[in-house]
Amino acid sequence: xxxxxxxxxxxxxxxLKVLQAPDSVQAIQIExxxxxxxENIDGFKILNRGPMLSGDQILWLKSLIMDEKSYDFVNVKRxxxxxxxxxxxxxxxxxxxxxxxxxGNLWQFSGFDQKSIEDNDPVRASLVALAKELFPKDxxxxxxxxxx
Amino acid sequence: MKRIIVAALFALGLxxxxxxxxxxxxxxxxxxxxSIGSSVIADLENMQNKAREIAQNTGMRLxxxxxxxxxxxxxxxxxxxxAVNPASNDTVFFYYSGHGYRTRETKTQxxxxxxxxxxxxxxxxxxxxxxxxxxxxxIIALGDLCNSFSDQSxxxxxxxxxxxxxxxxxxxxxxxxxxxxxxxGSKPGQYSFAMDDGGAFTNQFLQALANEVRADxxxxxxxxxxxxxxxxxxxADQKTQDPIFELREGATTVANVTQNPTNPPSVQEQQxxxxxxxxxxxxxxxxxxxxxxxxxxxxxxxxxxLDTALxxxxxxxxxxxxxxxxxxxxxxxxxxxxxxxxxxxTREVRRLDSxxxxxxxxxxxxxxxxxxDYFSGVGKQQGCRF
Numbered sequence: 001x002x003x004x005x006x007x008x009x010x011x012x013x014x015x016l017k018v019l020q021a022p023d024s025v026q027a028i029q030i031e032x033x034x035x036x037x038x039e040n041i042d043g044f045k046i047l048n049r050g051p052m053l054s055g056d057q058i059l060w061l062k063s064l065i066m067d068e069k070s071y072d073f074v075n076v077k078r079x080x081x082x083x084x085x086x087x088x089x090x091x092x093x094x095x096x097x098x099x100x101x102x103x104g105n106l107w108q109f110s111g112f113d114q115k116s117i118e119d120n121d122p123v124r125a126s127l128v129a130l131a132k133e134l135f136p137k138d139x140x141x142x143x144x145x146x147x148x
Numbered sequence: 149m150k151r152i153i154v155a156a157l158f159a160l161g162l163x164x165x166x167x168x169x170x171x172x173x174x175x176x177x178x179x180x181x182x183s184i185g186s187s188v189i190a191d192l193e194n195m196q197n198k199a200r201e202i203a204q205n206t207g208m209r210l211x212x213x214x215x216x217x218x219x220x221x222x223x224x225x226x227x228x229x230x231a232v233n234p235a236s237n238d239t240v241f242f243y244y245s246g247h248g249y250r251t252r253e254t255k256t257q258x259x260x261x262x263x264x265x266x267x268x269x270x271x272x273x274x275x276x277x278x279x280x281x282x283x284x285x286x287i288i289a290l291g292d293l294c295n296s297f298s299d300q301s302x303x304x305x306x307x308x309x310x311x312x313x314x315x316x317x318x319x320x321x322x323x324x325x326x327x328x329x330x331x332x333g334s335k336p337g338q339y340s341f342a343m344d345d346g347g348a349f350t351n352q353f354l355q356a357l358a359n360e361v362r363a364d365x366x367x368x369x370x371x372x373x374x375x376x377x378x379x380x381x382x383x384a385d386q387k388t389q390d391p392i393f394e395l396r397e398g399a400t401t402v403a404n405v406t407q408n409p410t411n412p413p414s415v416q417e418q419q420x421x422x423x424x425x426x427x428x429x430x431x432x433x434x435x436x437x438x439x440x441x442x443x444x445x446x447x448x449x450x451x452x453x454l455d456t457a458l459x460x461x462x463x464x465x466x467x468x469x470x471x472x473x474x475x476x477x478x479x480x481x482x483x484x485x486x487x488x489x490x491x492x493x494t495r496e497v498r499r500l501d502s503x504x505x506x507x508x509x510x511x512x513x514x515x516x517x518x519x520x521d522y523f524s525g526v527g528k529q530q531g532c533r534f
Contacts, residue, residue: 072383074383075381076187076342077294077296077342078293078333079247080247080248080249106183119383121385
């Protein structure tokens with residue numbers, strides 16, 4: 001799917017390049033609020049390096065990221081970013097992280113010294129479904145519902 | 149004669165007691181946040197201006213403290229709240245703008261101020277408790293933050309904007325009232341939203357305050373009822389943002405919209421709030437019909453006269469008579485913009501101000517013309533003939 005100008009502008013050319021054609025994507029569980037830790041992603045402590053995403057799962061996630069309808073560019077919530085999963089996109093030596101906060105329905109895209117946060121309410125159900133598929137034994141993720 | 153002396157002594161005593169009072173205004177703002185920082189900065193600017201305006205109109209000494217990023221964190225916030233040291237007759241105004249949330253364990257209707265560590269942040273109710281323990285005459289604690297679980301605003305234009313601010317109204321609200329005014333931007337389980345020009349709730353509160361200081365008989369009850377009216381958001385998952393408030397006099401809760409699932413407001417309370425909101429709307433409609441067109445006509449005419457009087461070849465320097473006159477005009481326009489609550493108007497008034505700061509008369513005249521067009525448009529929309 002070719003992203004709209006709005007999505008291109010939001011993600012930026014460099015991040016877009018990695019997100020559109022990654023060599024691999026890994027799902028990583030992170031701790032929302034533990035502060036600084038040696039092994040972290042954007043300051044969030046790594047709890048568990050989860051599975052690599054299959055081709056279909058990468059396509060699914062990419063289709064969500066590239067679709068303007070997945071974002072709410074109009075409204076900005078005053079809810080903190082509390083991510084529990086980070087998707088690590090790798091392409092060659094470049095890395096982009098997509099952090100998903102089910103609390104508040106937010107996602108954060110970071111890479112190349114850039115960080116962008118947006119609301120993702122329209123695709124919460126899809127993101128929850130993907131997380132449940134990737135972490136079938138995690139009770140907290142399996143308990144996620146339609147609403148935060 | 150005795151009566152006059154008694155009255156004079158009373159007035160003297162009252163005025164000396166009034167002049168001795170202090171407005172302790174503590175603003176805590178998460179200005180560096182990636183997603184809402186710019187909105188919080190707008191809140192900070194708006195609330196600082198409001199603090200000065202309240203002090204100016206009440207004669208209270210202003211003790212303004214601002215805690216913002218990067219100093220803002222759990223410890224500094226707690227320390228700043230604890231450091232507030234009011235006398236028994238003082239007013240304390242605490243204001244927080246930033247992220248917020250609640251957990252399933254949160255016992256009160258109030259959210260937590262978001263700080264990364266320690267969990268679960270700083271409870272808004274704890275801030276209230278600390279301030280209560282200091283027992284000043286009046287406490288106002290407002291938080292513009294989410295109240296959602298962590299585990300554009302449609303702003304009505306305000307016709308009263310053209311009425312003049314009454315300093316005695318500020319005095320009645322901030323100097324003579326004793327009680328507790330607590331509010332946060334959304335009910336439990338809800339998000340609060342950030343707009344370009346500040347938080348949706350903060351803007352609505354400021355607009356309600358701007359209304360109230362122009363009203364005939366100002367009251368906190370009506371002010372808070374209007375400030376906590378449901379705000380239309382239109383997000384897919386949350387159509388409205390519903391602020392909550394509690395107004396107490398002594399041990400008695402005189403008005404509230406708690407929205408607490410375990411303690412819903414009584415039918416009588418809901419009716420009371422509905423009544424005051426209705427009153428406010430009726431007053432605005434009345435004003436609109438009777439006086440709005442006349443005031444708009446006067447305003448547009450005065451602006452046109454000013455535009456004609458300003459010649460492109462005129463010289464202006466900071467502080468000279470022309471500069472001062474335009475500065476006064478700008479101040480008046482800022483008051484109108486604040487009360488009217490429309491972003492386009494606010495933007496144009498900022499341009500006007502910026503042109504004056506740069507002593508650029510050409511640019512000033514252009515902004516003035518834009519404002520004339522703006523108010524003429526408002527008049528047409530309202531069906532005014534001028």
